[in-house]
Amino acid sequence: MARVGLTPERLTRAGAELADEIGFDQVSVSALARRFGVQVASLYSHVKSSHDLHSRIAVLALGEMADRGAEAVAGRAGRDALIALAGVYRDYAREHPGRYAAAQYRVEPGSAAVEVGRRHSELSRAVLRGYELGEPAQTDAIRLLGSVFHGYVSLELGGSFDHSSPSGSDSWPRVLDALDVLLRNWPERQPQ
Amino acid sequence: MARVGLTPERLTRAGAELADEIGFDQVSVSALARRFGVQVASLYSHVKSSHDLHSRIAVLALGEMADRGAEAVAGRAGRDALIALAGVYRDYAREHPGRYAAAQYRVEPGSAAVEVGRRHSELSRAVLRGYELGEPAQTDAIRLLGSVFHGYVSLELGGSFDHSSPSGSDSWPRVLDALDVLLRNWPERQPQ
DNA sequence: CCGTTTGCCTAAGATCTTTAGGTATGTACA
DNA sequence: TGTACATACCTAAAGATCTTAGGCAAACGG
Numbered sequence: 001m002a003r004v005g006l007t008p009e010r011l012t013r014a015g016a017e018l019a020d021e022i023g024f025d026q027v028s029v030s031a032l033a034r035r036f037g038v039q040v041a042s043l044y045s046h047v048k049s050s051h052d053l054h055s056r057i058a059v060l061a062l063g064e065m066a067d068r069g070a071e072a073v074a075g076r077a078g079r080d081a082l083i084a085l086a087g088v089y090r091d092y093a094r095e096h097p098g099r100y101a102a103a104q105y106r107v108e109p110g111s112a113a114v115e116v117g118r119r120h121s122e123l124s125r126a127v128l129r130g131y132e133l134g135e136p137a138q139t140d141a142i143r144l145l146g147s148v149f150h151g152y153v154s155l156e157l158g159g160s161f162d163h164s165s166p167s168g169s170d171s172w173p174r175v176l177d178a179l180d181v182l183l184r185n186w187p188e189r190q191p192q
Numbered sequence: 193m194a195r196v197g198l199t200p201e202r203l204t205r206a207g208a209e210l211a212d213e214i215g216f217d218q219v220s221v222s223a224l225a226r227r228f229g230v231q232v233a234s235l236y237s238h239v240k241s242s243h244d245l246h247s248r249i250a251v252l253a254l255g256e257m258a259d260r261g262a263e264a265v266a267g268r269a270g271r272d273a274l275i276a277l278a279g280v281y282r283d284y285a286r287e288h289p290g291r292y293a294a295a296q297y298r299v300e301p302g303s304a305a306v307e308v309g310r311r312h313s314e315l316s317r318a319v320l321r322g323y324e325l326g327e328p329a330q331t332d333a334i335r336l337l338g339s340v341f342h343g344y345v346s347l348e349l350g351g352s353f354d355h356s357s358p359s360g361s362d363s364w365p366r367v368l369d370a371l372d373v374l375l376r377n378w379p380e381r382q383p384q
Numbered sequence: 385c386c387g388t389t390t391g392c393c394t395a396a397g398a399t400c401t402t403t404a405g406g407t408a409t410g411t412a413c414a
Numbered sequence: 415t416g417t418a419c420a421t422a423c424c425t426a427a428a429g430a431t432c433t434t435a436g437g438c439a440a441a442c443g444g
Binding site for chain 1: 298310313332336339341342347356357358360366369379
């Protein structure tokens with residue numbers, strides 16, 4: 001009966017920690033209840049469902065990454081900004097693999113998700129301010145940056161780079177250098 | 193009692209189809225048994241566990257993609273090969289979203305998984321034959337290609353490009369053009 | 385035709401999700 | 415200070431999934 005003080009926010013934060021410890025898809029309402037020393041059904045006053053819990057963790061993770069990203073691009077431009085923002089994603093994924101997996105969770109386009117998604121686009125757009133790109137090149141470049149950041153980090157975290165050298169950490173700065181070169185020589189006119 | 197003729201292979205194929213229909217993480221031993229009109233426990237003679245089933249579907253998907261990739265790069269070089277291989281991944285993901293999700297499934301580094309992973313590296317390496325890159329640039333470029341292919345396709349499939357224009361299909365060829373430009377101007381020396 | 389293999393079965397325990405309704409705790413107000 | 419209300423957490427229960435153990439009968443080899 002002792003009241004534990006559950007709230008949606010505390011459950012979400014604890015769920016995120018749990019995700020980092022045991023993996024996002026091992027996070028369950030049951031496991032979370034166990035962690036709080038509380039009956040499973042009690043959580044359903046605070047989260048609507050297992051899906052709701054997972055969605056909240058996803059939005060939390062996306063928000064945390066966006067916060068770090070904003071901090072990283074502030075006062076930086078061009079190549080420095082590119083490297084800083086890229087580092088945010090990679091470091092976050094390595095520090096918080098469960099949360100990073102959560103950020104991939106397919107959350108229905110309701111409010112929070114779309115808005116935090118836009119924050120991430122804006123971060124890439126801010127980096128591109130240092131490279132003069134018109135439209136549609138700018139949007140294309142935003143998507144390329146997002147693809148490389150997410151793709152590289154996913155593959156590395158998934159172990160795809162484990163069975164060859166150099167290490168993922170060695171390639172990373174050179175890949176970013178290459179991206180920097182590309183952004184400075186973006187083909188605005190049809191190259192064919 | 194009528195024997196249905198279950199085998200690990202048939203279960204895996206049916207599981208892959210099911211994944212495309214209802215989503216990879218909705219694929220369960222139970223759902224598969226239902227589809228075969230068979231008791232759940234019967235499947236356990238053919239697959240070791242739910243995890244085993246999912247892993248088999250993952251390896252199947254990776255293998256199918258590698259087959260298509262090999263077909264695509266055969267007889268093509270440079271930019272043509274790049275566009276063809278990239279199209280393989282994107283088209284496969286759009287035709288078979290469940291299988292594509294399966295290919296991301298974290299499968300422990302046992303035999304088949306590592307080997308099929310290497311096939312994918314080799315495809316990128318084949319594309320790079322058209323661009324003269326030494327080491328470590330070549331490995332870096334392989335990783336960049338993998339990152340862009342996987343990242344772009346994941347983000348597009350996840351709906352990240354839905355709320356802005358141009359469409360994901362419009363950006364795609366221009367992103368590939370940019371990649372082609374980058375591969376032809378890869379910074380082999382430290383650019384700083 | 386018989387024996388062996390094995391494919392699919394029933395049965396059962398464990399875990400997770402979710403809903404319905406009850407109890408007691410903390411708060412607000414007289 | 416006592417009482418009434420809101421609600422935080424509870425018990426109970428049904429349904430789904432995963433997994434193991436052991437049984438029956440169909441297919442196959444001799």
